[in-house]
Amino acid sequence: MAARKIAKKRSAVGPVGNEGPKGSVRMQEIAERSGVTAMTVSRALRTPNKVSPETLDRIRKAIDELGFVPNFVAGSLSSRQSRMVAVSVPSLANSVFSDFIEEMSTTLMDKGYTTIVGCSSYDHKYEEEILSEFLGWRPAGVILTGTSHTERTKEMCRRSGVPIIETWCKTNKPLDIVIGFSNQRAAYEMTRSLIDWGYRKIGFGYVASENNDRSMERRRGWKKALTEAGYECQDSRTRGGSFAIREGAMILDKLLKEHPDTDAIVFGSDTLAVGALMEAQRRGLRVPEDIAITGFGDVEMASETVPALTTVRTPRRELGRVCAEVLLRKIAGTYDGPRVIDRGFEIVRRQSA
Amino acid sequence: MAARKIAKKRSAVGPVGNEGPKGSVRMQEIAERSGVTAMTVSRALRTPNKVSPETLDRIRKAIDELGFVPNFVAGSLSSRQSRMVAVSVPSLANSVFSDFIEEMSTTLMDKGYTTIVGCSSYDHKYEEEILSEFLGWRPAGVILTGTSHTERTKEMCRRSGVPIIETWCKTNKPLDIVIGFSNQRAAYEMTRSLIDWGYRKIGFGYVASENNDRSMERRRGWKKALTEAGYECQDSRTRGGSFAIREGAMILDKLLKEHPDTDAIVFGSDTLAVGALMEAQRRGLRVPEDIAITGFGDVEMASETVPALTTVRTPRRELGRVCAEVLLRKIAGTYDGPRVIDRGFEIVRRQSA
DNA sequence: CTGAAAGCGCTTACAG
C-alpha cells in the first residue's frame, strides 16, 4: 500500500535496485531496466520467439539480476485462466492416494501447472467445503475421488464451467469425465479366483462408510461372486472413516469368532489385509493353510510381508498421470476421447491365498 | 473475453440469472441483485458486522441464489496478500510426510488458507524449481523440509520477504524459523538405549543421499554414541533417493554378510526397519534374539509388525499443526516466539530390540 | 452504514 506507492515513485525517479524486503519486483522494473515496456517483458516470458534476440537477452539479464518472479495471481486474473488444478482425495495417509497425487502433481508441474490438494477424510460434506474453497482460486480443472458427492458439490461443479474428472471409480454417468476401474469387477474377480483356488467360506472385511462408494462397490463384487457360485456371504466390518492397520486385526478376530469355519477373507484394502496378516501371525494361524487373506491395492508393503500378499493391483500412479494428461487436454480444448476411461486392474497371486 | 463483455452488457440491461456456463458470477451481479454496490458485498463477506442486518440478508440470499464463489485471485491481487501457503516435502509416498501434510493443511484450511504442496524427491535442485514456481503465487508463507537448500533457494526466500519455516530438523541458524527436533540426538539416544540393553555390535542402515540432511544427522548420532562407548562403527547403506521397504532387506543382507557378528541394527527409517524385519523372518532369524532391529518415525505399521518395532517416535502430526500455527502468527505479525523450536522425540521400546 | 475512485500486476486486443 504505502510501501508500494513509494516503490513506484522510486522507480520513476532513479535507477532500480533498491527494492525493499516486501516490495517484490514487477514487470515494470524489468521493463525499465531493459529499455522496453512491460508488454514486451510479458511477451519475452510467454512468446519469446516474438521478441528480437537482443531485446530478449537484455530482458533475461534483468530478470536474473533482479530475481524477478512473475506474479501468477495477476496473470491469472488478467488472462482469466489460472494454471492451477484442484484435487480432492479422501486421505493422504493412505499410500494409495499419496502415490496417485505424487504422480499427478509431478505430471502437472512439468506442464507448468500447480496442484492444490485437499483431504476430505472420506466425508462428502467436507469434500464440498474443500471444493467451494478451491473454486475461489478459479482452477483450470478439478479432480475428485469417487463418483458420489453432495448435490451442492455437483451443482458447484456444473456452475464452475471447468473440466471435472472423477477417478478411482467407474460409472456410466460421470459429471464430466471419469477415469478409473470397476471396483465391483475387481473384487468379483478376486473372489472368483479364491473360489477357483478351492476356498469355500469366503468372508469380506472392510471399513463401513456410506461415503466410500469404492468400498461398497467392492463388497458388492464379493457378494455377487459368492451368490453366483451358491455360497454363503459372511462379512465383517469396523465403522469409521480410517483405514488403520489395527482394524484389519479386529475384523479377523470378529469374523473368526462369528464364523469359525471361514477359510478365506477378501479385504477391501491392503492396509486391512496386512493388519489381519500380522494378527494371524500373533495367533499362530498359518496363512494361507488355516486362513487365506487377500488385499486390495498392491501397495509397496504387499509384496514384502511374510507370506507375501495376494491382492488386486490398481493402477494408482498411472491413474495420476492419465488424470493429469486428460485434464490438460480438456483445458486446452483438444480432448476428443471418451467420457468413461477404464484403466483396469490385475489380480496378483502371491502366497497369502 | 468476448463472452465476458456480452455478460457485462447483459447484466447492465436486464435482470441477472442467465450467466453462461463460463461466465462465473461476480460481486457486481450480487450487488445489483441486492441493490447495493460491490463494495458493500465485499464488506458483507469480510466484515459482516459493518453491514446492516437487512442488507446482509439480501446479499446472502443473492449469493446463495446465484451460487457466487468469491474470486480469491482478484482478492489476492487487490489486497496484496494471498491466503495460500506453499510447502515442499521430499516425498508424499513416505507416510511420515503425508501425515505431516495432512495435519498442516487441515489446520490451515480451518483458518481459511489453502495449501499448495510440492514433492522434491529428496533433490535440492528440484526443491528450488518447486519454490520458484510456488513463489509466483505470492504465498503468504513457505514451509520447507530440512535445513539444507541450494544457494538460489535461500536467495529466493530472502527476496520474497515472506515468512519461511524449515522443519523436521534443528539448526541454530535457520533461514527464518525452524520447527523440528534433533535427528542426531534422536539416533544417539536410540543407540545409547541399545547399548544399555546389552547390544555391542550395532550397525546402521540408511539410504545415502547427500541431499538428505536428516539421514546424515541420524548417522552422526549413531556414530557418536558408539564412539563414546568405545565400540566399532559398521554401517551399511543403499544408494538412491527412495525409502523402499526392499532396501531394508538389502541392507540387512549386506550388513550380515560383511559383519556376521552384528547383533543390532539402527535404521534411519521405519520403512527400512520393517523391510529388514520381513527379511529376517524369511531367513528364519529371530528378532531380537539373533538380531535386534530399531526404526525411526513410529509410523502406524511399527506397532503392528511381529515382533512390534522398537523405534523413535517423531511428532509428525504435531509438527504439521505447529508449523501451521506459527506460520499463521508470523503472517499476522503477532509472532514473538523463538526462532528455534524443538518439539523433541521419544524412544519407544517394543519387542524388536 | 454505504459508496465513488483508484489501483493491485499482469494480459488481451488492437495499432503501427
Place this chain on the structure above:
DNA sequence: CTGAAAGCGCTTACAG
C-alpha cells in the same frame, strides 16, 4: 518486432 489503452474482479483508503 514493439507499444498504448483498457480491463480482469476484487480491496484500500478515503468521504459522506
